[in-house]
Amino acid sequence: MHIGLLILCGFLIGFILIFLGMGAALYIGCLITIFHLSAKTAAASALVVTLPALIIGTLINHRTHTIDYRRGNFLLKWALLGTIGGSLIVPFTNHDLYQLIISVILIILASTILWNSISHSRKKKSSKLTAKYFPPFASIISGVMVGLAGMSGGGPLVAGMLLLDAPVTQAAATSSYIRIWTTLLGVGLHWHTMTIAWHPVLFMALGTALGAACAPLMMRLIGQRNRNFISRVMKPLIAIILLYMGVKPFI
Template identity: 30%
Template structure:
């Protein structure tokens, strides 16, 4: 049941910030279930995908998904995933960590400043499309190269595009579900999965991903956004700092 509880907490957490949670699942699979990294990485993707799918259905029901922006990100993310997957073999891990860490800190700071100054979206439709594609390409590259870093970039990009924290979380679930599906198809042909090891973790994550958006929807969304937006910024900065440690 402890593994189920881990999954429940992760499902709630990623529903709040709009992440995929692959890094969190990876930590549980390696530290609690003793899987090797080579098996845990694709297994974490397998565990994350059902929670993203059911979370997406719930976010869709409470109308938190912006398909226009999400589709623009996905269109740009697909070539990013393919390019990143091919390029990964040529990029040293240390260099990758520095690049990703710097991007996270900059984007997290921008989200934090946006929440402090309470700025609103002033982008034209054409500008928003190109910005969405830029953030989608960036997320796709990071997913392709590292496999675990697309969530924070996607959520931050959506927030900077002018979506509320709640809309960002819902739309990010849609984007990450699609990107994770593409990545999983590639891993099915090249990786080994621990098919039974993560089922309790998966079940807990699904419950957390389904329940959280429904509860948030019953709260005062303006207050939720005032709390979640700076929290998201600080969390992304934290992820960036961790890349240097």
């Protein structure tokens, strides 16, 4: 595998992961479509690659007081329950079913991000009913994505935070904080059955760490107005990429 391409992919996705609080599913898509790993190996490898970005981004965001720990801890407990529940389903899935689950999750995640982008662009306030029930549900889905499919589950968490009327920057930062714990739990639950492609993981992790370190610095330099514009452009773009990765196995 080309080392430069691995580092570049890691850098770009690590940057997106911290900048938007979502996009870790791109690791799985890259490892499957570009580097031709199996879905199960790609999912396990992506889970490990994600950790450096989440830890570095959270440490930087903690120093800038960007994380909402009150809302974050509220969503964290639901996400941990989802992670445990998702891990219990794994023994009952075969290769074809696993591939189908990942594809379906990618499609649902893409649809969620697109819907969230449209709703946010209209600047609608969340209803009390939506704000009460959807964020915990989204957190459970995020945990299931970690426990079952090896994804980091950032999309549902960011959507849940936005429905609690958190700013985009705070939603992304809090999502990263939550996913450190769900990712560690997911790795711990599946370590004995995980097949990790260590060669791409090491080089992608290097790029990921660099991208994650650059994201908060870039966010401060470009200003809030430009940051919001980039966020509005990037979210639907990521959703389209994830949608393509989800439907590709059926084409």
